Amino acid sequence: MNDGARLAAADRSARVRHADRAARFVADAGQTDWHDAVLWRIRGKRDAAAGRVEGWERLRALASEIKEHTLSRLDEYLAAFEEAATANGAQVHWAADADAHNRIVRDVLRARGVRRVVKSKSMLTEECGLNPYLEARGFEVVDTDLGERIVQLREEPPSHLVAPAIHVRKEEIAALFHEKLGTPADADDPRLLAAAMREDLRARFLAADAAITGVNFAVASTGALVLVTNEGNADLGAHLAPAHIACMGIEKLIPKPEHLGVFLRLLARSATGQPLSVYTSYFCRPPPGRELHIVLVDNGRSRRLAQPDFRAALKCIRCGACLNTCPVYRRSGGHSYGATPSGPIGAILAPGMDMKRYASLPFASSLCGSCSDVCPVKIDIHAQLHRWRQVAAREGYVAWPKRWGMRVAGWIVRSPRRYRLAGRLARAWLRHAPRRLRYGSWNAWGRARELPRVPDRSFGEWYAAERGKK
């Protein structure tokens, strides 16, 4: 193992402390406000787009029911898809976990003598750590979505499902492109920066030996893959390289083409407010003389399918709407989650992959439920966040002040007498204890805020006094 890989492994095994990471993000107040506002604007566009569709709620219900049906017969649909895709001339591979997935991709590339790989956006390959795996084995891997390319050049993970570089300012991108692409030093016009990347990546598309893409939907009855982009990068990669490797989680299946219409009407509207993304590509057969490999990946999905409390997360179509609406995500940034995907959906997916590492994520929420309200496939995200908290507590992943605090609070509220006494003591203490004590390190809430004014008496005392007047 080289140093980079060792560091990466150490980083992966460390616990993610969402609050600490969020503190680093909010240290830059200007950037936090911008991030908050720009994502809220996308949420607004989503609302406007949804509002223009008659029967939007019925569409959401349909999408949810289609996914639930597919999951309830997933083994049959997987076998049907494999048969249809194989008949179309694709080669279908099965990977039980991330390691198997990475080895399969490596073997396909090696068998073809590939050196240069172009990639389009795939959350699955992020989940499997494919890029570092391939780079350590001598392959040149280039992400081609503009935002993905920016974070790849910055050597960091994407921070948002749909807008991977939403956390980066254009001045930083200008400096990065000046260094990597030779753009003028102060040129930060997005059009100029995007044009420079277009030129750079065109040459790479034309020279690539293989293309790796994700998959948005796989149609079981026809064996077709559906890929959605705005930039056209997935198509350029897949059509120009001699081999196309499409990597997908086993939950991406839908039964028939007619079901595609339901999801396509929801996906882009929920993601960006567009009625449809620019390119929705339907791959049935590889062209003559070309190879199409499809890697079906489990990596914990069958385990999740067996969990009634958490299986609904498998319905996710990766639109990012729950990120844009989340008051915590908007103000803490995607990197505070230490997981891909980030945001509310990441906070219910990641603990299922590695509870020890991601136990803090279900707590990165106000449980307001906005994520569930905008989810196009009606995943009960906030309810799952709450259930993951209970799992975290049961398995001992909650810090002792909270654990004991909850235990004491539970003891107090079980008795009206103890409750009234505790209230009187707390009011007296809050009024008379020195500020240094009231705002000690234990008071995370008070770090950035003033505690509310302490009332003279409880509602119960006031009510009793008012009644006594009559």
Add this chain to the structure above:
Amino acid sequence: MNRKRRQNALGRAEHRTRNGARAAILEAVRRARPRAAPLPLVAGVQDTAGDAELVARFMASAQAASATVRMVEAGSVEAAVREAFPGAASIASATPAWSFEQANPADEASALARLDVLVCPGAFGVAENGAVWLAESGMGSRAAPFLAQHLVLALDRSAIVPDMHAACDRLKTFGEGYGAFVAGPSKTADIEQTLVIGAHGPRSLTVLLT
């Protein structure tokens, strides 16, 4: 064991583990299956607007997706393209009906990347989002509509369906290897959410309604 036999044995072992992975995944999924949930009928969500509005709605949607839409006579597609791109050095099409350069699957990608304008026949349009379905047979080669600097799609105005439900119903009988819905020119908003037209694919999209 000589080297070749050892490699064959390794290959067989590898094959077994792959087959093993398939069986193990399918078995794990089968065991985890939730209670059967019925497949709903896709009903009650279809667009019911009358045919009369389809062309107008398609035009508005395509324009909102940054496409240019023009009404032309069926016989004047070539003239409209040359008028729209007076400075174009190279204009190609995969359809012999038009007098442009002939695009075909054997075209070198590097040559396609220098192509100024590609003109393709669209199979049908979608009113709700301004998308045009483009089948592989109308592209020349699959990469051509993504490599050309500008894309022109000619679409029969009577071939516009109301929504994606009607559009995806048509995919049931689609027999070609590849096709794509194209809604506007390629674009990105990855730098501070600023819209930039012409990301990796065409810098403009023109739809000619015949």
